[in-house]
Each structure stands twice: as C-alpha cells, then as structure tokens.
Amino acid sequence: MKITDTSDLWWKTAVVYCLDVETFLDSNGDGVGDLQGLSQRIDYLAQLGVTCLWLMPFYPTPDRDDGYDVSDFYGVDPRLGHHGDLVEVIRTARDRGIRVIVDLVINHTSDRHPWFQAAKRSVNSAYRDYYVWRDDAPPAGQKNTVFPGQANGIWGKDEKSGQWYQHSFYEHQPDLNIANPRVRDEIAKVIGFWLQLGISGFRVDAVPFLLEVPRGADIPEPHDLLRDIRRFLQRRSSEAILLGEVNLPYDQQVAYFGGEAADELTMQFDFVGMQALYLSLARRDPSPLVQALTSRPRLGTEVQWANFLRNHDELTLDKLSDSERQEMFDVFAPDERQRVFGRGITRRLPTMLEGDPRRIRMAYSLLFTLPGTPVLFYGEEIGMGENIDIPGRESVRTPMQWSADRNGGFSDAAPSRLVSRPPAGGFGPQHVNVAAQLEDRGSLLHFLRDLTSRYRISPELGWGSLEIIDRSTPGLLVHSLTAEVGRVIAIHNFSEVPVDTVFRIGDEPEGTTLVDLLEPARVPMGPAGEVELEVPGFGYRWLRVSRPGDGRVT
16 A cells, blocks of 8 residues: 555545534524534534544434434434535535545335325335335234334334334334335435535445345345445445444455455444453453454455444444353443343443543553544543433433533523433533543543544554454553554553563564654664563553654654
8 A cells, every 4th residue: 555545545544423413512502403513613523633524314303213213315404404504514524624424324214204104195106115015914922123122023004004014123114125126216316415415425324124125025136235325326426435334243244345346335333343342341351352353354455344432322232142241231331221122231431431531541542543443422532421311322312511511511502402411420511521621631632632643644553454462461452553654563451450561573674663652752672573561550552663764754
C-alpha cells in the first residue's frame, strides 16, 4: 500500500461516530433533538477527530422501536427537521472532513407504511407480495429469537384476509419480501435517493434476516441480492460503503463480505471480538481476546472489520457459552434490571468498569489499536453512563450531556417533555458533561481526541497485519500491526498489577527506534529487537517502529 491509498479506501482508517439525532441536541426547545441542533455540533465532532458520522434512523416513524419502524424510506421525521436541514448537515460535515452514512433498514417496514397499508386492503393488491404471507396458521409455541419475551413468535395475523404475515422482529414490523423484484427495485431507488443527497454509504441493519428468502421463492443464491445492492451502490457512488450488522460466527461472516471476491458488504461489525474483549476485561486476562483475534479469517484488501465497545443496542453476549455469559452478568450486570433477553447487558462501558478511569482509558486505547476501524457511540468520549430507570435497551439512549445546566444542556424544554431522561447520580450531567471536560486537559474527552489524532496518522492500525508478540507476562497483551507504510507496537495491561516485561519485536534495521505516540518519549531497543518496559496497572503504550529513512515525522 501507499499512503495515498488511504484516501481511496477511506473507511479503513476512518473514525466512525454513531448518534441518534433525537437525543443529540434540541435547537428549538421542544424536547427532541433535531438536525439543526446537529449542525451546531459538527465542529465539535470534527475537533474530536470524527471522519465518518453514522446517523441512526431519522425517517418518519410511529417510533415504537426507536425509529427502526420506518413508515417512509424517503422522508425525514418532521420532529427532527426536513430534507433541507439534512443537506445542511451533510454539506457542513463534508466541509469539516466528515462523511455521513445513514441507517438502511430494509428488512422490514412499519405496519403504518403505505405499502403495508395497501397490502392489507386486498389480497389482490399490487403491494401484497411486498411482504411475506402464509395461509396456514404457524406452528404453536413458535419463539421470537430477536426479542424473546417481548415479541410473540414471528407471524402476525391479518384479520381481514385470515392470512399471516411474517415479522422477524416486532409484530408491528412486517418483513419485506426480498425475493420480489419490485421490492429490490424499491430498495435500489431508496439507496440512489440518499446517495444523490450526498450520503457516503449505509449501515445495513440485520443483514442475515434481509437475506432470508421466503420458502418456495426462486432465489437459488440469496447472496446475489446483496451483490446486486453493492454493484448498484458502486455505480452510483464509487466511494460509498455498506457497513453491515452481521452477528454471526466468523466463518459465516466471510460469506457476507462476498468471500474472495469481496463484492458484498464493505465492512462488518466484529461481534465475536467485542464479546471476547469484554470477557477479557472481566477476567483481567487478554486470553479470550487473543483467541478471537487470531481466529479471525483473513480478509481482502478492500474489506474491513469494524471494532466497537458499545452501540445503541444491548451488549449482546450471545456468542459466549452459558457459563461465560453468567460470569459476565455477575461482573458487569449484577442487577437484573441491567439485563435483557437473557443474553444482553443494558449498560455503558464506564458504569460496567465502575468509573475507574484507568480501565476506561485502557479499553479505549485497545479499541483504537485493534486491527480494523473504530466505531464510537455518542457520549463515549465523555464517559456517559446509562439511566437504569429506563427499562431495556433504551437505557443507553439518553440525551447527550453538553453541560451541567438543566437537562444537561440538551434542551431548554421542561424535563417532562424530553424525548428521554438523562441519568442521575455520579454519571449525571452535573458530573459528566462536554463543557467541563473541554476545560480539563486531563479529561477523557481530551484523551479520546489524542487517540483519534494518533490513530489517523498511523494507517498501519487500519491496514496492518496482526502479530501477537508476547504471551508470557500474565495480564499483558503485546501486539503489532504491520503494513508497508510502517509498524506500531501496542501494549495493554489488563491487570491492576504493574509489570516489568521483556519482549522481542524481531529484527529491524540498525538505527531503528521506538517512538511513543502517546507520550514524548523514545524506548530503547536492544539486540535482536529486545524491548524492556515497565507497564503500570491498566497501563498502555503505543510504540511506532521508526526506521531510518522512513520519511515520517515522528
């Protein structure tokens, strides 16, 4: 690779930031965040080092599933603004070096969508086959695996016709029939519409469910449907990406990249690695994470893993064994109110780590040095917590905490009118907010800024091949990422115990030095690349291998 390749494959060194417009900033005092408010905070995101802004659904919606029940794929929820406001966000972000991607929720629609309303009027409706139907009653006792305990099975009855429609998610979210060519044409139009407004790609929701074609459909290879979407996307915009939610084992995820052809999803979230990372945090032992990272399948140059610590959903533990999952519950979610669906935790990282700044910073340092692209969820940069009084997944979707003022500076509305309630106590806006941390050079916010700036000048972190260097020191992970542009060594101590460690990074040219990217220091290197370090409890180091004549300003 050349350093200029990073602009072509921009997603491989991006810093992705996910936010929900309705909980970010309210500009008109109605208690709901909006696009004008977001425009006012684009400079904040640019200063944070964000290069890709991921907007959660902002479409018209009955809002029974936080906007993932879409009633118009072409619209903007009037509570949030209009298309003109969105274009202003996209244009301003682009000027600040930030691309915008949006959620693409095409597995289902809201039951209020005009397509479904028309489909229910008559079995002969032109929109009837936009959805998946059956004449016979579904088997008794059928479970809903997505929302166990909250959704009843996966078939809902249309009383007028007596037929049953499929809903992989909630009953008010009927599944679209991806086998219908007209539905696929509609999806292409939706993608083309948003690309025309300047969007740089899509986060594709629930991809495996999208490719579940109805029984009896003449679709021999469902992945051809995803390939068609990718081809259309690339014809309309060569820079646009598909970031997919595919919560499957690694060996199955490969197919969603398109295998060796790499012609389906551009990026996928690494759910397996994320769960292993939390198990390592719980045990204070990097072994589970090392096992996950070394079992990752090798990918082609143009596709990428997306790494994350938290997102807008529950912290799913579905890839762990029953005993491992219970271990995680015991450590990170001892209160039953902090658990959901029997498999997930409804907390943010800082509260799970008991507010320990050493562990929190070590975790984010690790996130930015894992092979792949880091994804942040709004508020992570200041250490926001969840509101345990809000049940389920909504507990982590509280308003952004801008200041210690009323409502955390999110809105001037009366607290009773807010779209969601901020937490109280030590993680409330009085103690955790942007304004205070901007003035504190030692804050988590400034620390995250430092990480993003160092990540952006170290493309080997996004492009490099992984090598686990040292496994002899308990609690310590030492790994390197190597690309043609250079090499970085990352050291992370998962334990509270300081360690003295010695490891070898292999042969390097004479005159090579190790430059600390987070501190103004150089680390001496002995014969055969021997390095001796003292690492504090929950400590971390980023060391660039600076070779003679490499031309980089260290």
